[in-house]
Amino acid sequence: MNSTPSAETLAPEHALERQGLRLGDVLFKGVALAASALAVAVLALIAWKVIDLAWPSITDFGLSFIWTEAWDPVRNVYGALTFIYGTAVTSFIALLLATPISIAIALFLTEIAPRRVAAPIATMVELLAAIPSVVLGLWGILVFGPWVRDNLEPALGSAFGFIPLFSGSPSQAGLLPAALVLTIMIIPITSAICRELFSRVPKDLMDGAMALGTTRWEAIRSVLLAYAAPGIAAAVLLGLGRAFGEAIAISQVIGGSDRIDTASLFAPGDALGARIAAQFQGADSVLLQGSLLYLAAILMVISLLTNVAAQVIVRRFEKQRRAV
Numbered sequence: 001m002n003s004t005p006s007a008e009t010l011a012p013e014h015a016l017e018r019q020g021l022r023l024g025d026v027l028f029k030g031v032a033l034a035a036s037a038l039a040v041a042v043l044a045l046i047a048w049k050v051i052d053l054a055w056p057s058i059t060d061f062g063l064s065f066i067w068t069e070a071w072d073p074v075r076n077v078y079g080a081l082t083f084i085y086g087t088a089v090t091s092f093i094a095l096l097l098a099t100p101i102s103i104a105i106a107l108f109l110t111e112i113a114p115r116r117v118a119a120p121i122a123t124m125v126e127l128l129a130a131i132p133s134v135v136l137g138l139w140g141i142l143v144f145g146p147w148v149r150d151n152l153e154p155a156l157g158s159a160f161g162f163i164p165l166f167s168g169s170p171s172q173a174g175l176l177p178a179a180l181v182l183t184i185m186i187i188p189i190t191s192a193i194c195r196e197l198f199s200r201v202p203k204d205l206m207d208g209a210m211a212l213g214t215t216r217w218e219a220i221r222s223v224l225l226a227y228a229a230p231g232i233a234a235a236v237l238l239g240l241g242r243a244f245g246e247a248i249a250i251s252q253v254i255g256g257s258d259r260i261d262t263a264s265l266f267a268p269g270d271a272l273g274a275r276i277a278a279q280f281q282g283a284d285s286v287l288l289q290g291s292l293l294y295l296a297a298i299l300m301v302i303s304l305l306t307n308v309a310a311q312v313i314v315r316r317f318e319k320q321r322r323a324v
Contacts, residue, residue, distance in 0.1 A: 047300060054297050057290030065294055071258040071275075078291035080298055082260050086269035087302075089175055090250065091243035093265075094182035099236050102187050103225075106194035111220060122195065129188035137252030140181040145172030145253055148180065153266050168264035171255070176265040178254035182246060186239035193235035197228040230314045237310035241303055247273030272299045 061078065068079025105125060109118045153170035160166040201224050209219040255268020256278065272295050283289040
């Protein structure tokens with residue numbers, strides 16, 4: 001009589017090993033799958049709840065809510081155009097300013113500065129990200145805003161006043177101060193990612209380029225930046241997403257206007273996140289609450305499109321690199 005145990009009577013781990021599997025691998029796969037499913041479920045629940053609470057406004061105003069400028073709780077007339085405009089203007093100005101500064105900081109720390117100097121500077125730059133947004137907003141309205149009103153905006157007005165963007169009366173609360181505060185907030189994120197990207201570029205590539213007779217700047221431009229281009233694009237879009245979603249600091253420095261007065265950057269405005277943070281607690285009607293959640297739904301869509309754009313850009317860069 002054969003006494004060899006069958007696969008059914010073996011311990012579970014032994015049975016898995018006979019099939020070419022290990023219990024640790026199976027558990028790891030299960031935990032990873034559960035974590036991924038949980039993340040998707042949480043995102044779906046958040047999206048469903050936001051849309052559910054915004055439904056009264058969605059059914060009442062429809063898509064016209066997006067291009068309607070009015071925001072009048074007295075007449076129960078609401079629109080998102082002012083806040084979309086403020087979010088887009090401040091975020092893209094912050095992106096235009098923060099991108100070259102962040103790349104320059106990362107290049108200085110990885111390619112130029114001695115290690116004993118680079119380490120403390122890198123720590124100080126990263127500490128900017130640890131400053132609470134409410135503190136940065138208070139600094140913006142009490143210190144930075146008056147300086148912008150008394151120095152920067154008059155200088156821009158005298159030099160470029162013929163351009164509508166730089167016309168109008170200087171103000172310590174407006175689109176320009178909000179954009180500059182956003183710039184300060186996204187520089188640590190973008191520069192930290194770029195610094196990590198530059199530090200991972202193979203040193204042999206840079207040494208080989210310089211051995212062929214290129215200058216240091218030519219090697220940085222043609223090798224370092226080209227190699228890290230996909231990651232830089234992703235870092236920039238990550239910073240843009242951070243700018244889109246900021247609420248507290250922007251609500252303190254943007255001025256809180258519910259209409260688009262002029263095309264000037266000196267004029268007060270408002271943003272999607274700032275309006276939600278400022279009014280949701282005091283919302284006393286279902287339609288007002290629904291309109292604020294409609295703004296949140298628009299912000300979620302903008303963030304989703306930003307992330308999709310980042311993935312598309314990174315994949316396109318990767319395809320071009322493989323083709324070379």
